[in-house]
Amino acid sequence: MKVIVAEGAGFCFGVKRALKMAFEAARKGDGTVVTLGAIIHNPQVVARLEREGLRVVKNLDEVEGGTLVVRSHGLPRGVLAEAEAKGMEIVDATCPFVKQAQERAAQLEREGHAVVVVGEKDHPEVLSITGSLEGIATVVDGTAKLPELPEAKRYGVVCQTTQPQEHLSAVVLDLLSKSREIKVFNTICEATFERQESALQTAREVDLMLVVGGRNSANTRRLWELCRDAGCDAYHIETADELEPEWFEKKHQVGITGGASTPQWIVDDVVAAVERI
Ligand code: SF4
The missing domain is CATH 3.40.50.11270 (Rossmann fold)
Known part of the structure; x- marks a missing residue:
C-alpha cells in the first residue's frame, strides 16, 4: 500500500x-x-x-x-x-489574513455597500469580521439559497478565509440578479486555497483519503467534504487511534492531509500508523 x-x-x-x-x-x-x-x-x-x-x-x-x-x-x-x-x-x-478580511469589510461599509460575508454564521472568524462593522452584515454560507437581503443598491462581499472558492462564486452569482453594483474582495487565504487544491489532487489519485484534524475545525471538515465530494472514500479523524484496519482492505493508495490547525506530529503519527497497518 x-x-x-x-x-x-x-x-x-x-x-x-x-x-x-x-x-x-x-x-x-x-x-x-x-x-x-x-x-x-x-x-x-x-x-x-x-x-x-x-x-x-x-x-x-x-x-x-x-x-x-x-x-x-x-x-x-x-x-x-x-x-x-x-x-x-x-x-x-x-492572523494578518483575517485582519485583512475585517478591514475590507469595514471599508465596504464605509463606502456605503450592504456587506455580505460568505461563511459560517457562528464561526469565530466570521463573528470577528461582522464584529468589526458599525452596522449589521448578512452572513451566507454559499451552499443554500441567499436569504432575504436588505434593500441595497450596492453590495460588498468578503469571504471567511477558509471557504472554498465555489461558495464565494455562488453567492456573487446570486447577488448579480439582485443588484447592479457589487464589489467583491476575495479574502480566501492562499494557504487554504493551496491546501484544498492539493488535497483534491491527492484524493483523485488514491482509493482512500484520511483527513486529520480537530472535529471542531471548520477547515478540516471542509477538506474532508471536498475529498468525499470528489468521489473518494474519506474519513475525518483527530488522531491515529481512530484508524480502523478494515478501512484499508483492498486499498492500494492512501492519501493523508491535515487541516490548518493540525500539528505535524499528529500527521506523522497517522502516517506511521497507516504504514504499520
Ligand atoms: S488558514 Fe491560516 S493563514 Fe489562512 S487565514 Fe486562517 S490562520 Fe491565516
Whole structure:
C-alpha cells in the first residue's frame, strides 16, 4: 500500500504565528493568561498549551485583569473594548489574513455597500469580521439559497478565509440578479486555497483519503467534504487511534492531509500508523 501525504498538510502560517505568540505569553504569564475559546481547533494542542499555563475561558466575566491572547480567528471590536476596559494586556495573534478580511469589510461599509460575508454564521472568524462593522452584515454560507437581503443598491462581499472558492462564486452569482453594483474582495487565504487544491489532487489519485484534524475545525471538515465530494472514500479523524484496519482492505493508495490547525506530529503519527497497518 502506497501512502501519499498531500502538500501543505498541517499548520498554516497564521496558526504557527498564533501558537508562537500564545506559548510565549503563557510562559511569561503567572497563570492569568487566557484565550476566549480554544486558540486553535485542535484539542491536543490546546491541552499542551494548558499545561504551559494558558487557560481557555468562555467569556470575560470569568477573568479580572491578566493577559488576553487573541486567537488567529480574531475577535469582535466590542469584545476587545471589554478586555481593555478590564485593564487586560492584549496579545493580538489575529492572523494578518483575517485582519485583512475585517478591514475590507469595514471599508465596504464605509463606502456605503450592504456587506455580505460568505461563511459560517457562528464561526469565530466570521463573528470577528461582522464584529468589526458599525452596522449589521448578512452572513451566507454559499451552499443554500441567499436569504432575504436588505434593500441595497450596492453590495460588498468578503469571504471567511477558509471557504472554498465555489461558495464565494455562488453567492456573487446570486447577488448579480439582485443588484447592479457589487464589489467583491476575495479574502480566501492562499494557504487554504493551496491546501484544498492539493488535497483534491491527492484524493483523485488514491482509493482512500484520511483527513486529520480537530472535529471542531471548520477547515478540516471542509477538506474532508471536498475529498468525499470528489468521489473518494474519506474519513475525518483527530488522531491515529481512530484508524480502523478494515478501512484499508483492498486499498492500494492512501492519501493523508491535515487541516490548518493540525500539528505535524499528529500527521506523522497517522502516517506511521497507516504504514504499520
Ligand atoms: S488558514 Fe489562512 S487565514 Fe486562517 S490562520 Fe491560516 S493563514 Fe491565516
